[in-house]
Amino acid sequence: MSSTQYSSSASSFNNDSDNQGPPCHCLQSTIPCISWSDENPGRRYFNCQAHGFVVWIDKEQPCLWQTRSLLEARDKIRRQSHDIKAFREALDKANAQVAALEISRITGPRIEFLKAVEELLKQNVLESDKKLRTFVVSSWGGFLLATAVLLYAMKK
Known part of the structure; x- marks a missing residue:
């Protein structure tokens, strides 16, 4: 066979x-x-x-015509099976591309929103750091001034 x-x-x-x-x-x-x-x-x-x-x-x-007909039918079925497999692979690939586009469409605005939130957080942290430094410097300045006044008062 x-x-x-x-x-x-x-x-x-x-x-x-x-x-x-x-x-x-x-x-x-x-x-x-x-x-x-x-x-x-x-x-x-x-x-x-x-x-x-x-x-x-x-x-x-x-007989000869039956053999020829059966072989032609067999070959046509094989070609069609191959075509169906290729179409399924192309469909799977297209579906994956559509899914990727849908995900990017949905997550695109969210990513931009998250970037904006992150930028606002950075600005708030920088402002908080500035206020903390100002407070620490003012506190030390006040401490030094109070110490100087006490020392001056103790000398007299």
């Missing part, structure tokens, strides 16, 4: 009347599958979970 253009692939299917096939040489049960290889597109076979292919269900191979 090798493929010339694509790797061989298969899919299992449910057939209620004949769900299990003949046992494999390892005595494990087999399940019905459909081949999607280039050589046997759409052809059904029994598959062992451990060893793979066991025996064909469809004894004859499909």
